[in-house]
Amino acid sequence: MGRVAANDIAGRDDRLDPVLDTSIAKVFDLDDGTLFGAQAIGESGVDKRIDVLATAIAHRDTVFDTRDYDLAYAPPYSAAKDPVNMLGMIGANVVEDIADIVHLDEFLERKDEATVVDTRPPEMREAQGRIDGDENVSLGELREWAADANPDGEVLTYCKIGKSSYMATRVLAEYGITARSLTGGYYRYEYAATDDGERVESVPAE
Numbered sequence: 771m772g773r774v775a776a777n778d779i780a781g782r783d784d785r786l787d788p789v790l791d792t793s794i795a796k797v798f799d800l801d802d803g804t805l806f807g808a809q810a811i812g813e814s815g816v817d818k819r820i821d822v823l824a825t826a827i828a829h830r831d832t833v834f835d836t837r838d839y840d841l842a843y844a845p846p847y848s849a850a851k852d853p854v855n856m857l858g859m860i861g862a863n864v865v866e867d868i869a870d871i872v873h874l875d876e877f878l879e880r881k882d883e884a885t886v887v888d889t890r891p892p893e894m895r896e897a898q899g900r901i902d903g904d905e906n907v908s909l910g911e912l913r914e915w916a917a918d919a920n921p922d923g924e925v926l927t928y929c930k931i932g933k934s935s936y937m938a939t940r941v942l943a944e945y946g947i948t949a950r951s952l953t954g955g956y957y958r959y960e961y962a963a964t965d966d967g968e969r970v971e972s973v974p975a976e
Contacts, residue, residue, distance in 0.1 A: 793954070794819055794857055803832035803865045815848065822854050833861030860932075860953070869936055872926060872950040874962055878970065885921040887949075889929045889938045890956075898930060899960060899975045909934045909941075916945040925949035930956055 796808040808823040810816040826836055837858030843850055851859075863869035872880070886904040888895055895906055907915045925947055927935035932955040939949040952959065962970050 793957075794823075794853055796823060796857055796861070798833050798861050798865075800865060803834055803861060805831055805833065805836070815853075819852075819854055833858045833865060837862050863936075870939060870948070870950045871932075871936075871953040873953055874958055877926060877928075877952050877959070880924065881926060884924045884926045887925060887927045887935075887938065888956075889927055889934045894930065897975055898956060900973045901928065901956070901959060902971055902973050904928075909938060912938055912941050913945075916942055916947055919945075919947065921947060926952060928952040928955055928959065932958075 793812060794808065794810045797806040798804060799806065805823065805827045807827070808820060810820050810823075822839070822841065823836070835858070836854050839852070839854060839858070841852045841854060842848070843852070860869065860871075864871060881901070882903070886901060888900055888904045888906045889909050889912065890898070890906070891908045892906060900906070925942060927938045927942075927949050928951070929935040929938075932951055932953050935951040935955060939951050942949045956972075959970060960972050
């Protein structure tokens, strides 16, 4: 299942209450990418995305189709690549085995035994918070880190919403390091609860 979580106001990096962001999850066939279902949470633009995805499901469209949809765009209301497109890109990468992602439940089970790498710049990390026990290696410094690194166990990457952490997995693959990206990123982690209802542990913004 591909997930995307992002600010739906293009060109801005506001820290909004999570209900104001648009977060979408969808279920699809891992063999051919056919859409089976979708869910969206948020206040702005949620109905539009669900309308589009509901139509896609009715027409038995795939993640490859939604990746290429030409949807209305204006900077105050959406990004040039709509969340529906971004979700399609994530799904297509999963189907084609380009992206190796890890969902939150598995991430929580494995992070203590893994090397967890935060690919955000230090200033963003300080402003947004972080996962305790991680390493901070921004995307621009990752090649230097990978050339000298000898990770003990698997590598799990994360960023704000999952974009730069995905790019990090591709860079690390060039150095023979297998890494998986936390889908939904730190936003997904920060606002999640464990099965018993307790909030996951994170280090708050400074």
